[in-house]
Amino acid sequence: EDKVVQSPLSLVVHEGDTVTLNCSYEVTNFRSLLWYKQEKKAPTFLFMLTSSGIEKKSGRLSSILDKKELFSILNITATQTGDSAIYLCAVYIRLGSNYKLTFGKGTLLTVNP
């Protein structure tokens, strides 16, 4: 069975800290890995990773994929209270001629002032 496992499940930090969120996967037909941020409502897209070793960066957030060891990390530097959210990792898996997105259970990040 395809699995996407995120760790930790929850994390509490202080403003200014740097955090690393982990996502490992065991899937049969990996195509790409995505990170989403979910605050109160809809998940919003952060990154898509398809190749190993190429870091994607957006402001204080960055992410990298290791297809050999089957994991990805999401780094957030100089955290702010606005970074408090659930961070979701998802993997596109091939299903016949189609593709489906399988999500991990998320990491709940709380950034305290």
Added chain:
Amino acid sequence: DTAVSQTPKYLVTQMGNDKSIKCEQNLGHDTMYWYKQDSKKFLKIMFSYNNKELIINETVPNRFSPKSPDKAHLNLHINSLELGDSAVYFCASSQDASGGAYSYEQYFGPGTRLTVT
């Protein structure tokens, strides 16, 4: 302009009732999805449509029936609602799923919080 919209935002109903949730996207995407997010925030795909055609149907009870009148709309009808159906239902869309969806991110609607009493 709202990219993916859902109605209603909240739905409270009694067990045994039938209800529908509507979804519309104005992004010109070919593919639309329904997801269920349970109380533990686990997001799981239910259905996927590409150009009005059902392409993914996960293990979902027959009481759930999606309908896509055109590629911009995907509605979800639920018969004989049960307590366990209480969740947040998200609609999403993306570009071409059958051709290479793994290259495209999915855009999510604001969700419909369904409470069955």
